[in-house]
Amino acid sequence: MKKLTFGSLIFAFCCGMISSAFSQPAPQPETTCFESRKGASEVIKRDLQPGWPNVKCSPLTGAVLWWGDPFDGTVPMGKMPLLDKIPPGHAVVKPRSEKIALMPMCGVACHNGVGPKFNPPKLPTSKKPTPIPTMAAMVPDLQNLQHGRERIWCLDCHHTTQRNKLVDNFGDPVSFDQPQLLCGKCHGDKMRDWRDGIHGKRIGEWASTGKKRWFTCTECHNPHNVQDGARNRGFIQIAPETPPQLPKGMKDAKHELLHGVAQH
Ligand code: HEC
Ligand code: HEC
Ligand code: HEC
Known part of the structure; x- marks a missing residue:
């Protein structure tokens, strides 16, 4: 009798685990981004207030781009x-x-x-x-x-x-x-x-x-x-972000390569 109770307890426990795994929404993956040095300045993204995150992270580099509270x-x-x-x-x-x-x-x-x-x-x-x-x-x-x-x-x-x-x-x-x-x-x-x-x-x-x-x-x-x-130089470089969007109507930024030297 004792044994049976123990077995059914385990059964009930397992069922509980399985059913809760199905009924609860999957946990959101934790977003970790780095503030300055990758691997040494990581911060976990969380909400300071609903809809107001502590940081916004770059999807490209994983670096922090914005702080909700400095x-x-x-x-x-x-x-x-x-x-x-x-x-x-x-x-x-x-x-x-x-x-x-x-x-x-x-x-x-x-x-x-x-x-x-x-x-x-x-x-x-x-x-x-x-x-x-x-x-x-x-x-x-x-x-x-x-x-x-x-x-x-x-x-x-x-x-x-x-x-x-x-x-x-x-x-x-x-x-x-x-x-x-x-x-x-x-x-x-x-x-x-x-x-x-x-x-x-x-x-x-x-x-x-x-x-x-x-x-x-x-x-x-x-x-x-x-x-x-x-x-062999001072600082572990971090990957650059993509360049900013060009103003409306501008096809490329080639003009920036030319330095306007006054012609006489
Ligand atoms: C130029 C100064 C400097 C020298 C030289 C130096 N350290 Fe450090 N070490 C630091 C600082 C500063 C930190 C803290 C790093 C941080 O805040 O991330 C540190 C951190 C550490 C840690 C902890 C690292 C971890 O990731 O947990 C160990 C262990 C350590 N040092 C051992 C050594 C040993 C052994 C040597 C010599 C072979 C050495 N350090 C030489 C400045 C130095
Ligand atoms: C005991 C003296 C000493 C201490 C303390 C020290 N440094 Fe240095 N550091 C040096 C020397 C010497 C060099 C080599 C300069 C050279 O020959 O290019 C150097 C080089 C550097 C360079 C590279 C410079 C370059 O041009 O490549 C950086 C960056 C730097 N140190 C940062 C730090 C930081 C950050 C700390 C504190 C965690 C620190 N140092 C503590 C002596 C020191
Ligand atoms: C926000 C990031 C940041 C912080 C904080 C910072 N540094 Fe730097 N440091 C840099 C960058 C970027 C460079 C440029 C490295 C290069 O030219 O490759 C640099 C360069 C250096 C150099 C080498 C300069 C050279 O002539 O090549 C030294 C030495 C140095 N830092 C020391 C320090 C010390 C000491 C502190 C704290 C009092 C400090 N840094 C704080 C980002 C930082």
């Missing part, structure tokens, strides 16, 4: 020299930590402040390059570190004992959410341009003291491979 998912930028004229909370960024897959393990499970948990457990004694097969296997870009053309190494950027932190010039920890404080150690000119809104990208209010989201350096640049393979 401050969605942002946090205050944190202390940034010379940005103190902007009212508190008006300079915001999207945190990087939640995008970094290995983050929950870095400073806790693997490097607990004593050194790697394998034998012999010791911290590197210099910043000189040494092969790290375990890391290279997890993050392929570390196999042959491109950034700096062989003149910089892990601990120029990562904190020696706090592996879930980056490092500033004094050896103090810097949050992964403030990569500008790291990159600015060596690329001061770029950091200054970025702070002034000339390099990189900002979205939000137009007024100089208005609220803006700054895209952080690592949202665009892969810190381990800034030379971008064969291109």
Whole structure:
């Protein structure tokens, strides 16, 4: 008797599953698009309000073309020299930590402040390059570190004992959410341009003291491979969108290839 009840229970459960699979509408496939660096700045499309999406994505490239709310998912930028004229909370960024897959393990499970948990457990004694097969296997870009053309190494950027932190010039920890404080150690000119809104990208209010989201350096640049393979130059290019529609009545844009030089 007991057995039968159990069997019929399973039967009922299975029927329930099958019937609900038929009666419910198929779930919509999740649309994921990237904001700046493909594979490192993904955002899931959803409605902020009915009919008002958080992002519109390019069907061609999968890149975000429009933001429904430029401050969605942002946090205050944190202390940034010379940005103190902007009212508190008006300079915001999207945190990087939640995008970094290995983050929950870095400073806790693997490097607990004593050194790697394998034998012999010791911290590197210099910043000189040494092969790290375990890391290279997890993050392929570390196999042959491109950034700096062989003149910089892990601990120029990562904190020696706090592996879930980056490092500033004094050896103090810097949050992964403030990569500008790291990159600015060596690329001061770029950091200054970025702070002034000339390099990189900002979205939000137009007024100089208005609220803006700054895209952080690592949202665009892969810190381990800034030379971008064969291109050997600064930025992983993204596929271009199709050109805009021509104005009514214009057949092609060939005239744009001709530069009107005054004839005398
Ligand atoms: C130029 C500075 C720099 C150097 C040099 C550097 N890193 Fe990084 N690394 C970063 C930054 C910044 C991030 C965070 C990236 C992000 O926000 O997407 C990071 C992320 C990581 C991660 C997490 C990646 C993930 O996808 O989860 C690991 C692991 C790592 N670095 C290991 C290393 C090792 C090992 C070396 C040396 C072989 C090294 N890094 C060299 C700056 C650097
Ligand atoms: C410890 C110093 C150091 C730090 C920190 C550092 N870089 Fe670099 N970076 C270099 C060097 C050195 C080069 C190589 C320049 C060259 O020889 O072309 C370089 C090159 C680059 C290039 C390519 C430039 C080009 O013309 O090809 C980019 C982009 C770049 N870095 C971005 C970053 C970003 C983003 C960060 C922060 C995540 C960062 N860097 C942190 C030292 C550094
Ligand atoms: C919105 C995306 C974006 C952000 C954010 C961004 N960059 Fe860039 N960066 C670019 C592009 C695009 C280039 C042009 C690369 C090229 O010419 O191939 C570039 C070029 C560079 C170069 C190389 C310049 C050269 O002469 O070749 C460096 C160094 C650099 N960026 C550092 C930084 C630092 C440091 C930050 C943060 C303070 C930052 N970038 C933020 C997109 C960005």
